[in-house]
Amino acid sequence: MIKLTVGAIALFTLIGASIVSAQNLTGPQKNAVRSAESYLRIGGFSREGLIQQLASSYGDGYEVADATVAVDSLSIDWNEQAVRSAKQYLSMMGFSCNGLIEQLSSSVGGKFTRSQATHGAEQAGAC
Structure with a gap:
């Protein structure tokens, strides 16, 4: 059993979906996460725009479903x-x-x- 402090519980509550999702990503989804993080380092993207960039044949060519899971697993403002x-x-x-x-x-x-x-x-x- 894992024992969590109040601070850890609050943090988990804020980013919990990302933590759980990140542990269950497939290989292509993990690669899409890395690609998404690279794009975010060089420019500002909307959720839809980032997914489209990752899935585009002119971009990275990931499956839309994998790109979507990858983007949604990240904590992005x-x-x-x-x-x-x-x-x-x-x-x-x-x-x-x-x-x-x-x-x-x-x-x-x-x-x-x-x-x-x-x-x-x-x-x-x-x-």
Whole structure:
């Protein structure tokens, strides 16, 4: 039997799904996790965008199911990813507040939720 402290229980409660999931990942899913972590080191990604990158034949070519499990096994702050992505867009060109929100939330752009895109644009200083 494992004995957990209150702090460990709180931490497990916050990231417990990731801990349990990480232990049960298949080989391809573990590799997809490593790929996802690499992508996250170089840029801001939405959940949908990261899954698409991992599953794309132009990206890594993982099965969508494996890419999804891999991404969902990680503890990722999607709002922070939206801020990172917004800053990347702003470093390349100017955007109005609404224009950046549209770019971040577009199905052909960042693929963030509208809420995440708004947060990203605001925190990056576009609004």
